[in-house]
Amino acid sequence: MKNSTNISKYKRLAPIYDIIFGKFFIKGRKRAISLLNLNPNDKILMVGVGTGQDINLIPFQCLVTGIDISDAMLSKAKEKSKDRNVNLLNMNAENLEFEDESFDFAILNLVLSVVENPREAICEALRVIKDGGEILVFDKFIVKNRVSIFRKLINKATSIIGTDINRCFEDITDGLPIYIIKDEPSMFNGNYRIILLKKN
Ligand SMILES: C[S@@+](CC[C@H](N)C(=O)[O-])C[C@H]1O[C@@H](n2cnc3c(N)ncnc32)[C@H](O)[C@@H]1O
DSSP, X not given: OOHHHHHHHHXXXXXXXXXXXXXXXXXXXXXXXXXXXXXXXXXXXEETOXXXXXXXXXXXXXXXXXXXXXXXXHHHHXXXXXXXXXXXXXXXXXXXXXXXXXXXXXXXXXXXXXXXXXXXXXXXXXXXXXXXXXEEEEEEOOOTTOOOHHHXXXXXXXXXXXXOSOOOHHHHTTTOSEEEEEXXXXXXXXXXXXXXXEEO
16 A cells, blocks of 8 residues: 555544444454563664553553554544654655664564555564564464465455455565564464564
8 A cells, every 4th residue: 555545544444443343353452462571771763653551551650652643543542642752754664864773673563565665664663672582473474475366355355444465474574684573363363463673
């Protein structure tokens, strides 16, 4: 999906996103975030923070920055984070305006299946985390080279709600300096995966 399309799609989705997806992903989110060994004052970047559903799963003592391309989604995240100090910014995941090695962790939940250029988004996340920093991904991916015609058809429908079900994590990250710490199946028979990776 093009960035401009995502901005307009997520403007329409923002008022109903939590109603539709709030309970749906909560178990997967909790499991994913439980894999992070978070310490007080750790700096965490949420890429495509959306309505901020992950924010309050992070301990209060951590320093959270959330970026998103959609102001409508960010304003929902702002509502959720009013009791804590979260830095929310309108920014493109493919061109982060942060110095190299600014964060300990980056979280890209349900984002690589949405951004126009997922490889650029993950390269940028790698750039802004410290050496040895970790990236958490909870998202849906296809098994390499296995896109059925049926799935292609379904993808037309899911594109309407701003997501692509035919992306392959291994293709997106091919050749990048990463080490996979954990890759476990999550919802829908492992169509959704929780992947924790370390910057090499
Ligand atoms: C499916 S939502 C996921 C939101 C949140 N991470 C979650 O887990 O609920 C995808 C989010 O990515 C954002 N997004 C899409 N393209 C982006 C880009 N290039 N840069 C930053 N955010 C982007 C959308 O605006 C939307 O908020």
